[in-house]
Amino acid sequence: MTLRADTIHHGYADTTVLENVSLSVDPGEIVAIIGPSGVGKTTLLRLLALFDRPHEGVLEYDGIDVWATSQQERLALRRRIGMVFQDASLFDASVRRNAEYGLHVRRSWSDRLRREIADLVGLRNGTSDALEALDVVGLAEQLDRHASSLSGGEAQRVAFARALAYDPDVLLLDEPTSDLDPRNTAVIEDAVRAASLRGIGVAIATHDMNQARRVADRVAVLLGDGIIEVADTETIFEDPADPRTRKFIDGELIY
Numbered sequence: 198m199t200l201r202a203d204t205i206h207h208g209y210a211d212t213t214v215l216e217n218v219s220l221s222v223d224p225g226e227i228v229a230i231i232g233p234s235g236v237g238k239t240t241l242l243r244l245l246a247l248f249d250r251p252h253e254g255v256l257e258y259d260g261i262d263v264w265a266t267s268q269q270e271r272l273a274l275r276r277r278i279g280m281v282f283q284d285a286s287l288f289d290a291s292v293r294r295n296a297e298y299g300l301h302v303r304r305s306w307s308d309r310l311r312r313e314i315a316d317l318v319g320l321r322n323g324t325s326d327a328l329e330a331l332d333v334v335g336l337a338e339q340l341d342r343h344a345s346s347l348s349g350g351e352a353q354r355v356a357f358a359r360a361l362a363y364d365p366d367v368l369l370l371d372e373p374t375s376d377l378d379p380r381n382t383a384v385i386e387d388a389v390r391a392a393s394l395r396g397i398g399v400a401i402a403t404h405d406m407n408q409a410r411r412v413a414d415r416v417a418v419l420l421g422d423g424i425i426e427v428a429d430t431e432t433i434f435e436d437p438a439d440p441r442t443r444k445f446i447d448g449e450l451i452y
């Protein structure tokens with residue numbers, strides 16, 4: 198599924214956060230959204246995930262203007278998205294129950310909802326399951342551990358597995374490794390790459406430039422109240438068109 202945001206304007210009360218923001222994520226593509234703290238990365242991901250409606254602009258899932266559809270259709274489209282937040286926020290249950298959560302949701306869908314989703318965006322065969330997803334993040338041997346006993350890094354890996362087990366078309370990751378050590382970060386980054394190889398499109402918000410460089414195919418630089426530049430990763434790091442991108446990468450531009 199292709200996600201496309203077109204000339205989005207959004208903000209809170211009198212504050213404009215995003216102005217004229219356009220961005221797309223193609224199947225199997227990893228797009229990093231980089232920018233300093235408070236610039237609107239979370240706001241943009243929440244809009245892409247349909248948690249909030251943009252004040253202006255169009256959001257398309259596979260060419261469907263999502264905010265022009267019925268609430269039920271929108272719910273169906275929403276279910277094609279997996280999201281992982283900075284804070285893992287697991288349920289008070291075992292690793293296995295946490296990873297299986299999305300599957301329970303999916304099993305609870307009525308035949309009618311299943312048909313609607315299939316008609317709108319197609320339904321994959323659901324090849325992934327919770328165990329496979331936990332294996333991807335190296336936790337398949339820890340099924341019975343309780344979430345409360347996990348380290349922060351392990352918890353975040355379970356949160357990632359939970360999103361993956363849901364068999365999404367697109368993964369939206371909000372600073373998924375900002376609190377993690379290099380080993381846990383590497384596990385998540387490998388899992389992101391594996392997801393993209395399976396055709397899942399990924400948008401990852403990060404203020405870690407090196408992470409963007411390691412995982413992304415394309416990078417969008419969010420500064421001020423908009424995306425100042427979006428280009429393939431090499432161009433952003435080696436030959437950016439906007440001088441502010443160079444300054445931001447070099448750590449000189451702290452917004």
Ligand SMILES: Nc1ncnc2c1ncn2[C@@H]1O[C@H](COP(=O)(O)OP(=O)(O)OP(=O)(O)O)[C@@H](O)[C@H]1O
Pocket residue numbers: 209210214232233234235236237238239240241404
């Ligand atoms: N619910 C809200 N109500 C009012 N203002 C908000 C709300 N959510 C975010 N903001 C403001 O919008 C701006 C963008 O916030 P956002 O969380 O999207 O930035 P960010 O780039 O994700 O930051 P960080 O990297 O620190 O997570 C900030 O100034 C923030 O204070």
